[in-house]
Amino acid sequence: xxxxxxxxxxxTVSEGASLELRCNYSYGATPYLxxxxxxxxxxxxxxxxxxxxxxxxxxxxxxxAEFKRSQSSFNLRKPSVHWSDAAxxxxxxxxxxxxxxxxxxxxxxxxxxxx
Amino acid sequence: xxGVIQSPRHLIKEKRETATLKCxxxxxxxxxxxxxxxxxxxxxxxxxxxxxxQSDKGSIPDRFxxxxxxxxxxxxxxxxxxxxxxxxxxxxxxxxxxxxEQYFGPGxxxxxx
Numbered sequence: 001x002x003x004x005x006x007x008x009x010x011x012t013v014s015e016g017a018s019l020e021l022r023c024n025y026s027y028g029a030t031p032y033l034x035x036x037x038x039x040x041x042x043x044x045x046x047x048x049x050x051x052x053x054x055x056x057x058x059x060x061x062x063x064x065a066e067f068k069r070s071q072s073s074f075n076l077r078k079p080s081v082h083w084s085d086a087a088x089x090x091x092x093x094x095x096x097x098x099x100x101x102x103x104x105x106x107x108x109x110x111x112x113x114x115x
Numbered sequence: 116x117x118g119v120i121q122s123p124r125h126l127i128k129e130k131r132e133t134a135t136l137k138c139x140x141x142x143x144x145x146x147x148x149x150x151x152x153x154x155x156x157x158x159x160x161x162x163x164x165x166x167x168x169q170s171d172k173g174s175i176p177d178r179f180x181x182x183x184x185x186x187x188x189x190x191x192x193x194x195x196x197x198x199x200x201x202x203x204x205x206x207x208x209x210x211x212x213x214x215x216e217q218y219f220g221p222g223x224x225x226x227x228x
Binding site: 032044049051102103106107108 | 119148150156159163205207209216217219220221222224
């Protein structure tokens with residue numbers, strides 16, 4: 001069965017500093033990987049996705065992520081964090097079950113942005 | 116652009132009552148998924164429907180049932196509610212041929228007292 005590990009429960013970054021959120025996955029085949037962001041009391045917004053091809057994927061709001069098969073990782077990065085980026089970030093892997101996709105999420109990383 | 120609509124946004128019920136949550140997928144999306152997110156937890160897959168048929172089942176309690184209607188909207192029915200059912204319930208939808216790209220609604224926050 002697939003699983004996702006986000007080792008950092010909380011991360012605090014100064015505004016303007018760079019950000020990297022870690023994600024490791026476990027899946028027997030080529031994974032479909034996603035990053036979602038959730039603001040307090042809000043739904044999940046898709047930031048970016050990796051299906052195949054170029055291992056560096058660009059997303060919305062200036063985020064990017066790099067798929068590294070050898071490390072089973074899909075880390076999320078942003079060169080300069082804005083206060084509005086403070087939210088919870090979930091990494092997810094999509095897996096086929098019975099021919100249809102389900103998402104398995106990591107436990108999430110809460111990003112705090114300090115002035 | 117149209118998004119996934121969920122209603123109600125907030126619901127308060129007492130133990131042993133029933134609740135019905137509704138989900139209206141993005142137009143022309145044919146697959147609907149339900150997820151449950153407990154306090155401080157990650158979303159857990161409950162159940163999905165494709166073309167009005169149940170396509171997959173996750174950790175959905177037997178007290179819960181769901182269906183997808185001819186207009187593709189879906190309802191999650193929850194009976195004999197327990198305190199532990201208090202959670203944020205998300206619906207997501209995906210377009211034909213794009214099952215890996217799920218778009219989430221804002222969620223329904225269910226509080227059981």
